[in-house]
Structure formats: C-alpha cells, structure tokens
Amino acid sequence: MSKIADPLKPTCEQIIDIIPDPFVVIDRDYQIVAANRAYRARYGVEIGELVGRRCHEVSHHSSVPCSENGEHCPLEDVLERKHSTQVMHVHYDNNGKEEYVQLHASPLLDESGEVRYIGESIFKVVTHDVDNDALLVGRSQPLFRMASLLQRVAPTQTTVLLTGESGSGKEQVAKYVHHYSTRANRDFVVVDCGALGESLIESELFGYERGAFTGATQRKKGLFEAADGGTLFIDEVGELPLSLQTKLLRALETSQIRRVGGTEYIPVDVRIIAATNRNLQAMVAEGQFRQDLYYRLSAFPVQVPPLRERKDDIPRLAEYFLSQMEDADRHIPLSAEVIETLLDYDYPGNVRELRNIIERAAILACDDIIRPEHIVLERPEERKPDLSVFETPIRLLSRRSGRLSGEAVLHALNQAQGHRARAAELLGVSERTLYRYIRRMKQAEAG
Template sequence: MTLPDLPPTGAPLPDSATDVGALVSYLEYDPLPAIVLDPQYQILAANRAYQRQFGVEGQAHVGRKCYQVSHHYDVPCDQAGEHCPMKRATESRGADRVLHIHHTPRGPEHVDVELRPIFDAGSRIIAYVERLATVRGASARPSAAGLVGRAPAFNDAISALQRVAPSMLPVLLLGESGTGKELFAHALHEASDRAQRPFVVVDCSGITETLFESELFGFEKGAFTGATGRKQGLVETAQGGTLFLDEIGDVPLSIQVKLLRLIETGTFRRVGSTETQRADFRLVAATHKPLEQMIAAGLFRSDLYFRISAFPIRLPAVRERVDDIPLLADSILARIASTGHRPARKPVIAPDALALLRAYSWPGNIRELRNVLERASLLADDGVIRGDQLPESLRREVMAPVETLPAPAFALPRKASDAELVRAAAEWGGKRSELAERLGMSERTLYRRLKALAGVEKA
C-alpha cells in the first residue's frame, strides 16, 4: 500500500493552519487513519478514519500517549527496544517510516507507520502527523491462511515487502528451503497494483531442461512431436499479473539466456513460432542457493542475476524467530484441522512439547514444522500433543548435552528464571540491549518480562 502524500516535509504551515483543528480538518480528506501528536507523544486529535479503525467505543484515545495506545508500553518505544519514528523524525527533521505491531480493537496487527514533523514559521517542530496503514498480507495472530509472525526478523521482511510492492522492481526472495517463499511472493502480489490479475508460479526445479522453454513460452501446433495444438505458456498466463520463478537457481544455463532476453526486452516467441509476443508481468524470483557463488563457478549468469536481484529480501529461518514458534504452530494446527482430514478438532500443544519445539534447530524450517505437527496430531488421541509424541530425532537433538563454554565476566543463564532475570537486571551495568543478547532474547521480550514481573511484585 502506498501512503498518500502530505505537504512537503519541513515546509512551514501558514499561521492559520498551525491550529490543531485546522490540521485535522485537512487530514479528514486522507483515507488512511491519521493522528496529530505533540512532541511529548500525546495524541492531540484524530481523523474519522482513525476513530473507525483504532478507536474504542467511539473514543480516539485523544489525550493519551501514543506508545500507551499502540504498544501498551509505559515508556516511549525506543526505551522498550522498538524503533521510535518520532525520535528518528526529530533527529533527521524529516519523515520516518516503520512497520510496527500495534494493539487494536481486533487484536495485534502489523501497521505501516509514517510520521512527519510539522514546523512553525520559526522552523521549530510543534507537532507530528502520524498515518497508519494496516498490513493485510501478514497476521500477528494465529491464522488459518497466509503469513504469520511477530518476531523482529519476520517484521523486517514484511516491511521490505510493503516498501517494494507498489513498484515494478524485480524482487529476489532469499532464504533457506522451507521458509515460505511462495507465501511471501503471493503476499507481495496481493499488496501490489496487480492484485486482481493472475499470480503464476513456475517451479524451476520441477521442469526438465527439454520442457522448460515450451512450459515457459508455450508452443505452436506441430512445433514438435505431440504438439497437436497451440499451447499458452506460463508467461502468457501471467499477463498483467505476477510471474513467480521459484528456485531460479535451478534454471539450466541454456535457458538462462532466453530468460534474460524475456526480462530485458519484455518479448518472447512460442516454440515453433517466428512471431514475437509482448509480455507484461511483475517478476518475483526465489532461491535457497548461493547465486553469487554459482556465478563464480560458472553455473549462473551474472547478467541475469543483476536483472532479478534489484530488490533482494532475505527471509528468516525459523531458528531466527523462535518467539514465533507458538504462533506458527497454532496456525499450522488450525490449517491441518481445516483440511477436513483427521483430526477434526485442532489439537493443543502441551508445555513440554512446546519447549521442545522452541529448542529445536529446524533445519527444514516451516515445512519441517508442519510435517512434525501433522504427525503428532495423528498421535494425539485426546487432542493434546505431548513431548513424547514428537519425533525421536527432534527430542534427541534437543536433549543432547551442550558443550560448556568459558563463563563471561558477568555470567548469566541463557534461559533465566524470573528470580534470575530480576537479579541480572539489578546487577547489570551495561545497556539493556546487551543484557538481552546475553540472556538469549530480544530487547523487547526482556522489557516485557521485566514489566510483567514488576506488576506481579506490586500486586
């Protein structure tokens, strides 16, 4: 989604427009939810679009701090391990944009936030305008379809996807096998201006070299033995939409030159034809292979690589988003239950099984997680997946002894108990981000645990 333009960043408003009411009147013409903030993070006003989407019982949170409303924090976002757009906008004296997970009346949602400072005639920042666009291609809650996740590494990939979706730049999705490249490609298509046109997948690893050209470009009647009629290729099928080349690293060298010509000229010929056809598609490619190393080995064309990699997006492995495993597992079980096969009801995961799932390395990523949960759900006769119903190989890896490393000067347990966490926070003399890294968690997770523990102590 492209955010509509505001007046140029830094341009002073006329005196009559510095009144909050006048500014809100202007924002009423903006179809996106928008609020006005003062430099102390307080919400001064909100347009009707914001009230409809984020207000509670007709209230638009006017008078409250933005971080209290959006994140349920008691400090600004940057002090809780988040990117704070107001801090960045203040420092740069320009616009800042970030993808956040906001608390909404519907639950947590991914929100694309753009914040711009408003200046008075003396070039002093007197207010900020924040506009919010809900991201439809990803869910921060369990979902029976599409992308799900809340971890920082996942959010970075979604943020990049939102940035590039409105353009026509070719996108290259990078990452290990099983990280959900096709789902990301489809989400990019849905967020683009071509969402109402076809999304066509080409499985480059599943087509033999002899059939690749005819599958991609189509063929004419009589082009070869068995060609009894004209066939439309996948490039023509994607006309006006998105062509997704999955595992492009498997494309044979003999075909790479023809693929390069297609991308560079926007034209192709069906097998057996001399007539040139025009192609109109958005290109998205994906691979788990190291293309740059393949170029050095002469296995992949450098000119093709530079054509397809205008906007690379790296998709995180499951082990890089451990905090998402409960959310992913819940979503996968919902999808298994919705297929109509056994089990009819969605199973639940026992704490011991969830601990094993979180501790496992997941070399097969989400694909492997789904396979494990499908198997375990068939063994869960009472609807509860327990640790002993997970594969033995998984349990064996998790339970294997870990090599003991020399203790740092300030020794901290990687999985601290509540008491150990409170003690560590009290004794730690460095930055909270460094403490979080030493404890093996994100800074945001550390902040939330300490906040929750502080609430328990007060109670």
C-alpha cells in the same frame, strides 16, 4: 502591536482533519499533542480523552513503548536520525481487534533544527478478503521488517528476488507480494526450475507450437502467457540452465516471448518474482549464472529470514498448521510444555520442517491432546547414515529423462529411510522440489 488572529484562517486541528487516514502528532515523551478525526474514530477515543495520553497506550494497548515490547519503534528512529521512517506494526482498533498497519513517521523540527514533535500517519494493511495470517503467519520483528519492505514494493511493477534457505517460506512471501499488488485479481503462476529438465523448462515457460518436437501434437501456451496480466513466480531460478537464462533475460527486457518452434514474438504483461536458496553472486563469479540476468532479477532483493531467527513466530505457526488439519480443536491451544519443546530447536529445515513436525505430532497424539513426547525433533548430534554411496546412481536415475521420476523418488526415499531432506540431497534437488513432486504423485494416485 500584537497581531490579531484571522478568524477565517484554519487551525492546526482543522488542517490535520483534512487528512483522510489516521494522523497523530506526538512529542518526545510519546505524549499525544494532536490527532485528527480519523485517528480518534479508529481508536474510539474523544479528543478530550486523547491529548496528553501516550501513543502506545492508545494504539498498542500497552503501558510501555513498543521498543520495550521487542518491537521496532519508528519514533526513536526519527528522534535519533531526524528523518522520516516507516515500519509495520500491530495495533488494536476501537473494537479491540488486532490489525496490521504501516506507520509513516516524520520529524517536525524547531528553529534550531532539533526534533520537537513527530507526525505519524497510519495506513491499515488491506487484506482483499483474504486472511492476512494465511499469507505470512507471525508477529516477530524479522517478519515485520520483511513485510514492511514487501508493502513498499508490492504496488510497483518492480521485479523482486527472494533469497533464503530452503523451507523458509519464499513461495508464501511471493504470494504476499502478489496479493498486495495491483495484479491481485489476476493469476499467480508458479514454475519450479528445479523440478524440470532443460527442454521441459523452456516449453513450460514459453510454450510450444505444434510439431516443434516429437509429441507436440498441438500448440500449447507457456506459463508466461498463462500469467499475462498477473504474476509469474520463478522458483529455484538458480537451477535455470545458462542457455535459458539468455531467453529469460530477453523476455524480461522486451516483455515478449517466442514459443518453442515458433517464429513470432508474443507480447506479455507479467510481473516477475524469482526465488533461490543459492548464492547467485557466487554463481555469477563462477560463470554459472549470467551477470546481466542477476542484476535484472535483483532490482529489489528481499532476504527471507530462517525460522531460527524468528522463533517468536513458532507458536503461531504451529497452531496455524494444526488449524488446517482435521479435528484441530482437540489440539489447540498448545500447552506451555509443548511450546517450550518447539522453541528449544533450531529447525534446519525451517518452516517446512516445523509443519512436518506438527503433522507428525498430531498423528502420534491420535485422539489425545498433543504432549511434549509427541514432538519428534532431529537433534544435530544424531548420527546420519552415510548416503554418499547412493549419490551418483540416484542422481543419474533422477535425470535419465530430464526430470524427476517416480522410480528415482521412491528409491531415494527408501535409501534415506523416509527423510525428505536427505532424499532431496540424493536426488540433487531442493526439498521444496521433492515435496511438490510427492504431492503431485499423491494427487495422481487419488485421481
């Protein structure tokens, strides 16, 4: 005797309609077999026009699967490994507008344990009224893979360690994590350990009491207290002296700090994001960095890819930098010849170098459009002057007062013929640290 369907029992379509976010069921050939109301509304397609179409046609506006467009395809992962996965993608909504989404794809198995269908949930990456492109510019797969990790860790309170080459954009990545965290409406505070001497780092981080040292005429709160309730970004953490590593570790483990010259411990609620371009594991092996602090900071390590590994982002980055300049409309969009010139370079200075190249090109172009001859690149075969004879005196000059001085910076820039990367090498600091110091010098002159 055949079973009679219960008219009160909900159908599969009714069940998935309960899901508030867009949800779609896809077969092994990327064909849509079911989709909920939220999915249909997001992409502006009625149910009668949806079933049987391929998912990449609807959400990507593409005639081929995303893997053939160079994107990571979560469906292929699920089919191959038979377990859930999540990635970031670019979709197009019902108005044809580009949007960043997080995809969660899970297998629906048949009786033999094989993947029969794939269920895919789609979550829009909320921007909190800030242009997402201003945080992480680009659409390359290395950038999306990193962003997918950041989206997972951002809502948590876990400490994040960003590693990567100088100029790769670690501070922007830290801002991205803060922006998508539960602390987004509180302060994002930066401390650069490479720009300060040991005594200054301690007082900057933890503050000081009146009379703690000569010149301490009044109590000052440190950056830990300034970041209370928000995020503290500790840049160049590998430059932190061993004596302060112990104090930082205690602050991380107890959520309490003590000001220089103080006796009381002050509770702080701070999310830590640290960054370095150094190999902290090697420093641990050499006794230059505390192992316990390393493990405490590296709870969630994220490698920031160098620009040479995400060249697909170069045109977008270049036009983004141009858009921040005066009279940007004159230079945008860049010609195919200019983009080809930009792509034919490996950028040892990463995103920071690209920004400098674009700024220089805009200046050279004057009132004209940017042409290939305005793109000045430093090729590896170009001979560099021998700067070793200047290294010791300049480093000594830069550390005479325990911090960078204007005299040392100007001297190093002069010896390096204006090349910031070489000047930073002479001073024994990162290019980021030098760039920040120059910016502060300019602001002081303008004030």
